Amino acid sequence: MERILDKSSIDEVLKVYPARRDSLVRLLQAMQSKFGYLSEEVMLAVADYLNLSPSSVYSVATFYAQFKFKPAGRHCIKVCYGTACHVKGAGKVLTELERKLGIKKGETTPDREYTLETEACFGSCALAPLVMIDSEFYGRVTPDSAPDLIGGD
Amino acid sequence: MGLNSLRKESIHEWNEVLNPSRPQIFVGMSTCGEASGVVAVNKAIQDGLEEHGIDAVVNKTGCLGICYCEPLVDIIKPGKPRISYRSVEKTNVSGLLKDYILDDNPRPDLALGAWGQEFKGIPDLFELDFMKFQVRIALRNAGVINPENFSHYLARGGYQGFEKALDMDPEEIIAEIEKAGLRGRGGAGFPTGMKWKLCRKSRNFPKYLICNADEGDPGAFMDRSLLESDPHSVLEGMLIGAYAIGCSRGFIYIRAEYPLAIKRLKIALEHMKRHHLLGENILGSGFSFDIEIREGAGAFVCGEETALMKSIEGQRGTPYSRPPFPAQAGLWGKPTNINNVETWANVPVILEKGAGWFNRHGTEKSKGTKTFALAGKVNNTGLIEVPMGMTLEKIVYAIGGGVCDGKELKAVQTGGPAGGCLPLAKLGLTVDYESLAEAGSIMGSGGMIVLDEDDSMLETARYFLAFIQEESCGKCVPCRTGTRQMLAILDTFIKGRGKPQDIETLLSLGDSIKKTSLCGLGQAAPNPVLTTINYFRGEYEKGINPKLLRAKAHQ
Numbered sequence: 001m002e003r004i005l006d007k008s009s010i011d012e013v014l015k016v017y018p019a020r021r022d023s024l025v026r027l028l029q030a031m032q033s034k035f036g037y038l039s040e041e042v043m044l045a046v047a048d049y050l051n052l053s054p055s056s057v058y059s060v061a062t063f064y065a066q067f068k069f070k071p072a073g074r075h076c077i078k079v080c081y082g083t084a085c086h087v088k089g090a091g092k093v094l095t096e097l098e099r100k101l102g103i104k105k106g107e108t109t110p111d112r113e114y115t116l117e118t119e120a121c122f123g124s125c126a127l128a129p130l131v132m133i134d135s136e137f138y139g140r141v142t143p144d145s146a147p148d149l150i151g152g153d
Numbered sequence: 154m155g156l157n158s159l160r161k162e163s164i165h166e167w168n169e170v171l172n173p174s175r176p177q178i179f180v181g182m183s184t185c186g187e188a189s190g191v192v193a194v195n196k197a198i199q200d201g202l203e204e205h206g207i208d209a210v211v212n213k214t215g216c217l218g219i220c221y222c223e224p225l226v227d228i229i230k231p232g233k234p235r236i237s238y239r240s241v242e243k244t245n246v247s248g249l250l251k252d253y254i255l256d257d258n259p260r261p262d263l264a265l266g267a268w269g270q271e272f273k274g275i276p277d278l279f280e281l282d283f284m285k286f287q288v289r290i291a292l293r294n295a296g297v298i299n300p301e302n303f304s305h306y307l308a309r310g311g312y313q314g315f316e317k318a319l320d321m322d323p324e325e326i327i328a329e330i331e332k333a334g335l336r337g338r339g340g341a342g343f344p345t346g347m348k349w350k351l352c353r354k355s356r357n358f359p360k361y362l363i364c365n366a367d368e369g370d371p372g373a374f375m376d377r378s379l380l381e382s383d384p385h386s387v388l389e390g391m392l393i394g395a396y397a398i399g400c401s402r403g404f405i406y407i408r409a410e411y412p413l414a415i416k417r418l419k420i421a422l423e424h425m426k427r428h429h430l431l432g433e434n435i436l437g438s439g440f441s442f443d444i445e446i447r448e449g450a451g452a453f454v455c456g457e458e459t460a461l462m463k464s465i466e467g468q469r470g471t472p473y474s475r476p477p478f479p480a481q482a483g484l485w486g487k488p489t490n491i492n493n494v495e496t497w498a499n500v501p502v503i504l505e506k507g508a509g510w511f512n513r514h515g516t517e518k519s520k521g522t523k524t525f526a527l528a529g530k531v532n533n534t535g536l537i538e539v540p541m542g543m544t545l546e547k548i549v550y551a552i553g554g555g556v557c558d559g560k561e562l563k564a565v566q567t568g569g570p571a572g573g574c575l576p577l578a579k580l581g582l583t584v585d586y587e588s589l590a591e592a593g594s595i596m597g598s599g600g601m602i603v604l605d606e607d608d609s610m611l612e613t614a615r616y617f618l619a620f621i622q623e624e625s626c627g628k629c630v631p632c633r634t635g636t637r638q639m640l641a642i643l644d645t646f647i648k649g650r651g652k653p654q655d656i657e658t659l660l661s662l663g664d665s666i667k668k669t670s671l672c673g674l675g676q677a678a679p680n681p682v683l684t685t686i687n688y689f690r691g692e693y694e695k696g697i698n699p700k701l702l703r704a705k706a707h708q
Binding site for chain 2: 029081082119120135140
């Protein structure tokens with residue numbers, strides 16, 4: 001994840017997809033995976049490349065839950081909030097993680113280490129409740145075991 | 154140009170796996186496996202083989218659906234059946250490898266089952282309660298083959314359906330699908346053959362084909378598991394559909410939350426390109442077709458077909474009213490055929506084995522099988538495939554092994570946020586499109602969540618309604634405003650401050666939202682509230698403010 005945005009690294013991502021309207025969502029996804037979030041600068045560059053108004057780019061970006069407009073933490077913790085996780089106590093797991101990190105869901109710790117989010121469903125319902133940290137999955141998490149996933153105290 | 158010589162080699166390779174000259178090990182590498190620690194188990198297997206100096210082949214496989222026993226590891230020794238070991242831990246791997254492979258003790262204490270026979274005190278896997286009532290058509294290869302190995306798919310009859318289709322007239326193929334009685338597995342149950350026919354008749358070109366893999370229902374994982382375990386079955390179905398309808402370009406619209414499924418699809422598409430199953434002049438037939446993957450961006454409504462197409466076009470994923478139907482004017486205004494992952498996976502088998510073989514399973518109006526993601530408070534959680542027409546009771550008790558911790562079953566929630574909660578008394582219902590709809594729920598894509606005596610039905614209804622309200626795209630008023638109102642009223646009952654007349658308000662509001670919403674999301678949004686009022690009215694009555702009840706009594 002790169003933090004310093006410069007024109008050439010934005011251009012590098014732009015040229016992956018052709019300058020057509022149907023590249024918009026894919027370009028925003030590629031930008032977010034490179035820079036961690038969608039800055040104003042990035043969205044303006046995408047608008048310019050696709051010959052769209054900045055407002056149409058912003059309107060699409062804000063429609064989809066995947067896109068973030070603020071820099072995220074170094075690690076992303078996602079608590080699954082699917083039905084099976086819900087009935088098996090995902091709410092308590094989330095509360096415990098919020099307590100441990102001192103932030104609410106959707107927020108990032110002040111030291112930019114962790115962002116805490118919920119996810120609609122990872123589809124691993126048999127192992128509910130599920131937590132994903134970066135790209136690792138953890139199944140059958142309990143309120144007691146949840147804080148250990150983050151490590152340290 | 155055909156696949157014959159390659160298929161012959163593949164069968165040879167597959168036979169070497171089943172009847173090996175050196176031990177074969179299969180590790181269940183799907184998301185469920187990963188969440189239960191299979192990566193560490195896989196590492197322990199490599200270390201264990203080295204430690205004991207064992208020469209064995211380690212394969213990865215997909216998901217057999219027996220999620221409650223993950224991580225699963227299979228071992229095939231020369232001349233012995235395939236044995237599945239349950240809940241394997243990194244700490245017991247080394248012992249298992251030594252005991253079975255070196256010392257010939259198959260460790261019945263760790264085994265789940267042996268494939269197709271009893272073996273030294275280990276039961277036949279397919280005679281286990283969880284497996285014996287299943288009929289696996291869409292999941293025919295899931296957990297059996299290595300999903301990243303093209304030869305395995307080919308050896309198991311893969312692409313035979315497609316090669317057969319190439320020798321048929323497109324109309325004949327469509328007739329076969331119609332005769333099979335295949336209906337959309339995404340939930341709505343529209344006859345697949347009829348859909349194809351409408352799109353084929355359209356005189357507008359080019360035509361597009363879409364696989365809807367935007368499995369957004371919380372509590373549903375059929376499509377993820379199928380794509381992770383057997384991507385080619387879906388891709389072969391798409392090829393057959395494209396040839397029958399006359400489509401030149403196809404898309405798989407898949408949730409970004411499914412990274413492993415996306416990875417395996419990409420690998421499978423590479424196989425197809427390498428073996429002339431994609432691109433120009435496929436297998437020398439003159440038919441050309443290409444498939445692209447498009448990742449969703451976290452919008453539940455994009456599972457709705459018109460919203461999905463808007464999203465592929467790079468727009469906000471809001472639905473639009475039909476007609477025109479996608480078959481007339483869909484993606485970029487061109488005729489488009491959309492089917493769900495599971496529907497596509499059924500297509501190759503119908504071609505390969507014939508409509509008559511397929512429609513022997515199921516009920517009069519719902520043919521074939523349906524996959525369900527069985528989860529919640531049930532002992533045997535997992536992915537199952539059963540003939541249409543099986544009762545809920547048999548699914549929950551015989552296959553699912555009943556409710557966890559000996560508790561009482563309270564309800565079974567089917568069909569995701571658009572579905573409903575069915576009470577104990579309705580457990581005799583058969584799962585098919587008609588009976589579930591009659592009971593106020595829907596088949597939906599196949600999520601099935603078991604709720605026990607501790608679960609509040611009001612909380613459950615709230616969970617789904619809050620989900621829908623959050624995911625409403627906001628385009629039409631009934632869904633945008635109506636679901637918010639319903640949620641606000643529902644909350645008064647949860648807090649014990651409900652007004653007596655508001656149960657009726659919820660019913661009439663729900664009725665209006667169902668009748669007037671633009672798309673399926675809004676039309677089904679009230680279902681969880683309506684079914685819980687219908688079957689668990691007492692819980693709503695308990696949420697009425699006692700003061701108001703007394704006031705009413707004094708009137």
